[in-house]
Amino acid sequence: MEVITSSDDGGAVRTKEVKAFGTAAADANLQQMSIRRREFQVQDVEIEILYCGVCHSDLHTARNEWHGTKYPCVPGHEIVGKVTGVGGEVTKFKVGDLAAVGCMVDSCHDCDYCKEGLEQFCAAGNIQTYNSHDKYIGAETYGGYSESIVVTEDFVLRVPENLDLPATAPLLCAGITTYSPLKHWNVGPGVKVGVVGLGGLGHMAVKIAKAMGAEVVVYTTSPSKVEDARKLGADDVVLSKDKEQMKRYKGKLHFIIDAVSAQHDINSYLKLLRVDGSLVLVGAPEHPLPVAAFNVITHRRTLAGSSIGGIKETQEMLDFCGKHNIVSDIEMIDINQINEAYERLLKGDVKYRFVIDMQSLKSG
Amino acid sequence: MEVITSSDDGGAVRTKEVKAFGTAAADANLQQMSIRRREFQVQDVEIEILYCGVCHSDLHTARNEWHGTKYPCVPGHEIVGKVTGVGGEVTKFKVGDLAAVGCMVDSCHDCDYCKEGLEQFCAAGNIQTYNSHDKYIGAETYGGYSESIVVTEDFVLRVPENLDLPATAPLLCAGITTYSPLKHWNVGPGVKVGVVGLGGLGHMAVKIAKAMGAEVVVYTTSPSKVEDARKLGADDVVLSKDKEQMKRYKGKLHFIIDAVSAQHDINSYLKLLRVDGSLVLVGAPEHPLPVAAFNVITHRRTLAGSSIGGIKETQEMLDFCGKHNIVSDIEMIDINQINEAYERLLKGDVKYRFVIDMQSLKSG
Numbered sequence: 001m002e003v004i005t006s007s008d009d010g011g012a013v014r015t016k017e018v019k020a021f022g023t024a025a026a027d028a029n030l031q032q033m034s035i036r037r038r039e040f041q042v043q044d045v046e047i048e049i050l051y052c053g054v055c056h057s058d059l060h061t062a063r064n065e066w067h068g069t070k071y072p073c074v075p076g077h078e079i080v081g082k083v084t085g086v087g088g089e090v091t092k093f094k095v096g097d098l099a100a101v102g103c104m105v106d107s108c109h110d111c112d113y114c115k116e117g118l119e120q121f122c123a124a125g126n127i128q129t130y131n132s133h134d135k136y137i138g139a140e141t142y143g144g145y146s147e148s149i150v151v152t153e154d155f156v157l158r159v160p161e162n163l164d165l166p167a168t169a170p171l172l173c174a175g176i177t178t179y180s181p182l183k184h185w186n187v188g189p190g191v192k193v194g195v196v197g198l199g200g201l202g203h204m205a206v207k208i209a210k211a212m213g214a215e216v217v218v219y220t221t222s223p224s225k226v227e228d229a230r231k232l233g234a235d236d237v238v239l240s241k242d243k244e245q246m247k248r249y250k251g252k253l254h255f256i257i258d259a260v261s262a263q264h265d266i267n268s269y270l271k272l273l274r275v276d277g278s279l280v281l282v283g284a285p286e287h288p289l290p291v292a293a294f295n296v297i298t299h300r301r302t303l304a305g306s307s308i309g310g311i312k313e314t315q316e317m318l319d320f321c322g323k324h325n326i327v328s329d330i331e332m333i334d335i336n337q338i339n340e341a342y343e344r345l346l347k348g349d350v351k352y353r354f355v356i357d358m359q360s361l362k363s364g
Numbered sequence: 365m366e367v368i369t370s371s372d373d374g375g376a377v378r379t380k381e382v383k384a385f386g387t388a389a390a391d392a393n394l395q396q397m398s399i400r401r402r403e404f405q406v407q408d409v410e411i412e413i414l415y416c417g418v419c420h421s422d423l424h425t426a427r428n429e430w431h432g433t434k435y436p437c438v439p440g441h442e443i444v445g446k447v448t449g450v451g452g453e454v455t456k457f458k459v460g461d462l463a464a465v466g467c468m469v470d471s472c473h474d475c476d477y478c479k480e481g482l483e484q485f486c487a488a489g490n491i492q493t494y495n496s497h498d499k500y501i502g503a504e505t506y507g508g509y510s511e512s513i514v515v516t517e518d519f520v521l522r523v524p525e526n527l528d529l530p531a532t533a534p535l536l537c538a539g540i541t542t543y544s545p546l547k548h549w550n551v552g553p554g555v556k557v558g559v560v561g562l563g564g565l566g567h568m569a570v571k572i573a574k575a576m577g578a579e580v581v582v583y584t585t586s587p588s589k590v591e592d593a594r595k596l597g598a599d600d601v602v603l604s605k606d607k608e609q610m611k612r613y614k615g616k617l618h619f620i621i622d623a624v625s626a627q628h629d630i631n632s633y634l635k636l637l638r639v640d641g642s643l644v645l646v647g648a649p650e651h652p653l654p655v656a657a658f659n660v661i662t663h664r665r666t667l668a669g670s671s672i673g674g675i676k677e678t679q680e681m682l683d684f685c686g687k688h689n690i691v692s693d694i695e696m697i698d699i700n701q702i703n704e705a706y707e708r709l710l711k712g713d714v715k716y717r718f719v720i721d722m723q724s725l726k727s728g
Contacts, residue, residue, distance in 0.1 A: 290651075293648040303660065
């Protein structure tokens with residue numbers, strides 16, 4: 001059923017009903033629902049969603065753990081699919097192309113950061129793929145747990161044809177979140193990189209850092225992951241609970257990417273850095289992390305953070321992954337398994353990313 | 365009285381007795397004592413100490429607050445004086461020259477960091493001006509609260525002739541500790557710099573950052589320092605206890621130098637940084653500082669630390685200060701006032717650095 005609704009600037013916009021899977025409250029399970037998508041405008045690309053990755057942010061938002069969730073909420077920002085419609089001004093996509101959408105669907109295009117291609121830091125606040133204000137239809141944005149999505153061309157990514165499509169979906173968040181800091185901090189040959197935490201983000205960091213030519217040491221609390229880390233390409237693996245093993249790279253690493261979102265002792269990792277080394281957080285523990293001043297002062301070390309990446313850099317990451325044949329290790333699920341998948345996610349019981357086969361929604 | 369002692373490599377080294385002012389225990393006052401200095405060797409410069417600045421580190425070490433102090437302890441690492449003797453291989457100094465010594469008197473000369481001119485990060489551990497092992501006479505090093513010092517030429521600095529000599533002494537620690545990070549993080553025209561804490565380090569940071577061409581905002585808890593900050597050159601002053609004032613530069617500063625060694629809320633300062641901005645600690649609070657991950661992740665901000673500077677950079681700083689006519693604001697004291705000065709230091713009651721007129725030791 002077509003409905004005409006009103007955009008932020010007062011224009012009339014036709015919308016249509018689309019099947020989705022979302023939640024009506026923080027303590028409710030996800031279930032099938034209907035949402036409305038705008039019909040594609042002149043600069044829009046309409047995408048039939050084929051696969052959508054399941055990010056821990058989906059769970060945090062669905063359950064209002066970061067507060068500010070508006071319901072109903074349809075998560076999902078690791079989206080790959082096929083173009084089913086393009087507006088008259090669209091130049092980079094045509095019907096039938098593969099296309100992808102990540103964590104953002106728009107930004108102001110006008111601030112210093114947007115002009116630099118850092119839309120993730122848009123001064124006005126970018127429009128996220130879900131749980132943001134949708135200026136086109138004056139409602140909330142709804143994510144990738146749905147049949148289709150309509151996104152302005154500038155925020156749609158091209159997908160390398162040689163990659164396994166479902167396993168490509170997690171690149172749109174887990175991939176860019178690790179690629180961006182590895183690139184920004186000049187990881188490459190001759191650089192010793194520590195990867196803390198071997199989950200959805202960590203396993204991508206290992207693959208990408210190796211492809212960049214770095215030496216990679218994985219830090220994990222799980223003896224069961226040692227073998228896995230090596231298979232993923234790690235040059236060495238350290239059990240972080242073992243104090244003796246933790247001494248092995250003291251003062252020797254140039255860069256650490258820390259993908260642990262549970263509370264953990266950041267100081268024991270800062271001590272592993274060489275002079276001018278950087279530890280970058282891509283996981284966000286709930287409570288502040290105590291940092292001993294001497295651990296940064298004595299070696300001019302830095303503790304930093306990084307958040308996804310800009311659109312241009314996301315395309316660069318996808319092209320890099322295409323060239324190096326990098327995808328995520330995934331476990332495919334049907335949409336009806338999403339609530340169970342969230343429970344397993346909480347236990348770290350996934351290698352290394354759930355991806356929803358969206359065919360299961362269409363036929364459900 | 366001349367005494368022959370043994371160096372680490374087994375050689376015999378003549379030493380002589382020198383008047384100094386130091387402490388025999390963590391809870392004892394500083395008092396006059398005798399120490400031994402080596403006679404100058406072929407690569408050594410012997411310096412008659414004319415003035416010595418009083419750094420908070422002196423107090424921490426004298427009172428064993430950082431642990432590891434060996435007694436007797438003679439503090440002082442902001443040393444200026446006149447050359448009274450040079451070894452046969454010394455090429456850069458002659459008797460009668462002004463000379464200065466900072467926080468280090470030697471390093472391994474051989475590690476990657478020393479080769480890069482980063483002796484402050486010497487992998488073997490540099491030899492600090494006091495409370496380090498003195499390889500030449502197999503004892504402890506003694507600092508600048510003394511009549512004279514003998515230092516290998518490579519660690520002796522040239523002093524610009526145009527600067528007020530007593531007010532130059534604090535440049536050797538407070539000056540380089542602030543110059544080095546301002547330089548390393550590219551402070552210059554068009555850069556908005558926050559200086560947190562207006563004490564010995566902070567007031568030097570204001571002067572140096574201004575001379576580098578930056579816009580400088582001072583953060584202080586003391587309404588009484590607002591006027592002072594402006595006189596020192598600050599473009600703006602924010603009372604950090606005032607929540608409204610703290611909003612003024614939210615997301616607007618490129619760089620913050622944090623010179624507060626008391627516990628304080630680092631997150632409220634991280635929020636002032638723009639994307640890719642850095643907050644650098646040069647003060648070292650005793651307890652770890654809680655850092656909220658989101659405060660670094662959302663703007664790719666960095667929290668870093670910095671420690672003094674290398675010898676080449678220290679000379680560069682002195683030359684820069686000579687060129688821009690920058691010295692410390694000081695209060696001159698006699699050596700007998702040092703215990704009282706320490707008590708005043710604890711209360712922040714000094715504008716902005718005590719400097720000891722060492723003539724008072726010689727004539728004492």
